[in-house]
Amino acid sequence: MTALTARWHRSINEIPTQQWRDLLGEGATPFYQWEWLSALEGSGSTVPDQGWQPFHLALWRDNKPVAIAPLYLKGHSYGEFVFDQAFVRLATNLGFRYYPKLLGMSPASPVLGYRFHILLGEDEAQLTAILLQTIDRFCKKNGILSCNFLYVDPSWRPLAEAAGCAAWLNQQSLWSRGEDQTFDDYLQGFNSNQRRNIKRERKAVANAGITITSLTGDQLDRDLLQTMYGFYEQHCAQWGQWGSKYLNQGFFEALADEYRRKIVLFAAHRGDPRHPVAMSLCVHDATNLWGRYWGTNEQIECLHFEVCYYSPIQWALERGIRNFDPGAGGSHKRRRGFMVRPHVSLHRWYEPQMDALIRAWLPKANDLMLEEIDAINAELPFKVEPPTLDF
Incomplete structure (x- = not known):
């Protein structure tokens, strides 16, 4: 079998539309489809001058991409809606430079579904590990403190955690028709x-x-x-x-x-x-x-x-x-049919001291978030099935 080649792409336009579609397959959310991300780049909404440098990582075989990690180099934390100010303070206190950071999400779209997109028939666990190893080498070589995947697809989370990512729990609103x-x-x-x-x-x-x-x-x-x-x-x-x-x-x-x-x-x-x-x-x-x-x-x-x-x-x-995600923020949503559900972001830090401190803190922080979600949903003015909290 032909060897894989890793390539970094500074624009989604470097990957042909149909090849991107083949990688996503059926069922991918609209926010990771080629047309959406291309519109963000082509309009100037996600460009380096705005703090979003497209930096997609693909694995190629025989002039065909078999895996893609949609990524951005970020010079700030705006447009993410997962608030990492505590991490910024910790990095500052430890004397580390927090930005730029490497980020995986659909820009300015806090919607569940981030994952590495891997061609059907390929070994998903193996290619996930290869992509993460490539990311690790790039970040360490260039002095980047962290890589962060936000609003992670629950079905992809186990693969990323098995390869060493740390999970941080947050909350989001959702209406389900039942x-x-x-x-x-x-x-x-x-x-x-x-x-x-x-x-x-x-x-x-x-x-x-x-x-x-x-x-x-x-x-x-x-x-x-x-x-x-x-x-x-x-x-x-x-x-x-x-x-x-x-x-x-x-x-x-x-x-x-x-x-x-x-x-x-x-x-x-x-x-x-x-x-x-x-x-x-x-x-x-x-x-x-x-x-x-x-x-x-x-x-x-x-x-x-x-x-x-x-x-x-x-x-x-x-x-x-079946489901309606009304967007980030707004406790008033809860009185109008929206329960609170957990969502996970996954992280890698490349300074051992920072990595150890955050990983020691995360279990307690995640437990407290689950308690908060339970408390909020217990007070909702409508009948609701509790969300599955498999953490």
Whole structure:
């Protein structure tokens, strides 16, 4: 068998689209598909000037990639939503340089699913180990303190841990339909007080003369995605330097060209849905929905809850979608049908002192996070099956 060759790629465009698709196979989340990552790079949203240097690692055999690790060299920690300030402080106290770091995730997309993508029929454990060994050599040679994989696919986690990665537990919100078939079924899962509250919130939007229309597929074009970008930009601007504006207009326009069948916009309007007063953008596949961005031109009571939670849940129920991840942050999500679930990030540190200190701390930190998740879910105002906590 021909030997493997490891290559570092400073752009996803160095790997042909179809070869990337072959590596991902069926079932990969939209956020790791070639078109999404290419739109981020091509629009200038994830480029070195923004602190994201694409640095994908591939194993090649006979001019064909058989494994890929989507990676970025990061000069900061923005756009990750796994907050590593404690690690930054520890590195500073120990006299180590924390940045740049090597990062595996879909940029600015805190969604579960990171893994090494390996061609069907190859030895996944062996190639995972080879990729990690290649990463280790690169980081040690170049004085990089850490490599971090965020929002890890649970099915890939055992392979990475077997190869020496350390697991750090965090939390994220999720709605799952269970046996619900309609929005009324969803409402029946709540206690009576919260059920009345949700009905009141939806009525407040209707009383303001607002209609919500979902737009997807061939209904989308550049003009609509430019409108969505305007809402996104305006919403980020409200928060000043904390606005987390990671994407530019070119990225939204690229979605209209390449990705519109995986995008659904929820337009809040009084007349033409193409001229909304507010809008949210979600991404979907056959079984999952992900809430990503929103914005509004008017301050209307409860409109955020309607556009970002209730209408997407209703849309998901009507289309047989099983799960809805509404995005990072926001304890208000918990009163509207979203339980808390654990998610894992995996880490490697290349200074022995730093590595030993963090690995000694992680078991206690992870136990405390599990206790917090249990406590939060015990107080939810709706019936929920506890998440599997296999840690």
